[in-house]
Amino acid sequence: MKTLTTAASVNEQHGRTTPLWEAVWEWLARPSHYGAVRRLRTLAQAQDMPALVAALHPDVTVAVTTTAGGRENTVVARGVRDAAPVLLHGFRGGHGVEVAERSVNGQAGLAMTSGDELTALITVDFTGSLVSLVWVRMRPDHAHRGHSYWS
Numbered sequence: 001m002k003t004l005t006t007a008a009s010v011n012e013q014h015g016r017t018t019p020l021w022e023a024v025w026e027w028l029a030r031p032s033h034y035g036a037v038r039r040l041r042t043l044a045q046a047q048d049m050p051a052l053v054a055a056l057h058p059d060v061t062v063a064v065t066t067t068a069g070g071r072e073n074t075v076v077a078r079g080v081r082d083a084a085p086v087l088l089h090g091f092r093g094g095h096g097v098e099v100a101e102r103s104v105n106g107q108a109g110l111a112m113t114s115g116d117e118l119t120a121l122i123t124v125d126f127t128g129s130l131v132s133l134v135w136v137r138m139r140p141d142h143a144h145r146g147h148s149y150w151s
Helices: 004-014 020-045 049-055 080-091
Strands: 056-068 071-078 097-104 107-114 117-127 130-138
Touching (some): 020 049, 020 097, 020 107, 020 130, 056 080, 071 080, 080 130, 097 117
Parallel strands (some): 056 130
Antiparallel strands (some): 107 117, 117 130
C-alpha cells in the first residue's frame, strides 16, 4: 500500500503532478495523521510498550539516519519486536530534550530539540491507522540552512 510519503516520492521521481483525488485525500487525512503522530509521541514518551506495540504495523520500519564527517549512515529496525525498543529509547529523552508535533516535509511529523538546537526531525507514515514507517534524521543540517523542511 502506498503511503503519502512514498506516493509523493514517486511523483517527484517521475515528474508528474499529483492527481486531484490524491491531494484531496491528503487534505482529508491530515488531521487524523497529526492525531496519530501525537499518539505515537505520547505512547513512546510514556514508555508504554504494550500500547505502543498496538499502534505499530507488524512490519513497521524505523530508520535512523545520522551524518558524521559528511557521510550518512542509516540504521534500520524492522518489525515490532525490533522497532518498539528503538522508539522507546529514542523518545526517552533527557534533560532539556523536547519533542513537538510539527509539519515535516509538508506532513505530520515531530521535531526534537535540546535547548535551541534542532537535534532530530521525525517523519511518520501509516498503513491504515497503524504506524508503518518512522524515519528519524539526526542533526538535520538542511534544516539549519533556511530550508522549509519543518515549521
